[in-house]
Amino acid sequence: MSADDALGRRPVKLPANQPERFYRGGAAIAALRGTEPREFGPEDWVASCTTLHGKRDVGLSALPSGTLLRDAVAAHPEDWLGATHLARHGTDPALLVKLLDAGQRLPVHCHPSDRFAAAHYGSRYGKTEAWVVVGAAPGASVHLGFAREQSAETVADWVARQDTPAMLGALNEVPVRAGDTVFVPAGLPHAIGAGVFIVELQQPTDLSVTLEWKGFLDDAAGGHLGLGFETALGCVDRDGWADRLDTLVHGDEEGAAPVRDLFGAPEFFRAERVRAGAELAPSFGVLVTLSGTGVLRTEHAGDVPVSAGETFVLPHAAGATTVDGDLSAVRCLPPA
Structure with missing residues (x-):
């Protein structure tokens, strides 16, 4: 592939882009791609113009020529993005895609809305996301939203005590299998279970409020990203979702349509x-x-x-x- 791959005139095949993360996984990514697995390579950031939170360039995708996709888009924005996209979003692709293979259960966490992210993190985007389940081990599940409404005081107490059983027990556990799709609105507390392999679409940020940080992150500051939990927990959706899960999770509807x-x-x-x-x-x-x-x-x-x-x-x-x-x-x- 020549430097022409940066011009935005033809599809470009991308190498894997797996920044080291705090949890295990990646075997399913390696099997799909035909590469060697990495113990802490559970995410492949595909065509990413987004960095890990607080990092200068970690997470950015490089084209085969070595040019960062972010730089290529900035140099040839209309070819890459089109005039209509440029008028609405500027030179930001406004999208982050990952392959995510959970080798262990992820912690209970959520993501801020656009409004909360703008007010507290100085970000144009929050982080609504969605998952296309590619593979799931037998009995694999995800946790989505509180089953019933929780008070702010209760959630803050769980976080202060790092009461994992209480947090997990309060969430809806939902079995998943290949072909399922899951929509995760900003604020919804969730945790992906071990053995779940997904294509993940997200708004282009790495903003996560990690309620269950102990055993995953180095300290509480990584959980609230410097805001303090008193403020950060204001982004959590504390509503009950037990009767609305069918608006978030859909089974495989594979048919003949191309x-x-x-x-x-x-x-x-x-x-x-x-x-x-x-x-x-x-x-x-x-x-x-x-x-x-x-x-x-x-x-x-x-x-x-x-x-x-x-x-x-x-x-x-x-x-x-x-x-x-x-x-x-x-x-x-x-x-x-």
């Missing part, structure tokens, strides 16, 4: 399950190929072969694209 929308949250991000015969409108996007092989037939960049385990960043300037072959993939897109 393109199927996965989430009804176009103000945050979009995702499509893609297979042969798909006709894709021009857009900046991220393609994660889950199985099979095929060809992306682009309007302006020719044919691009694609195989299982490969990830691509797709520029707007490549134009309309059709998909041939037996592949199954997820295309992740910025807000509408």
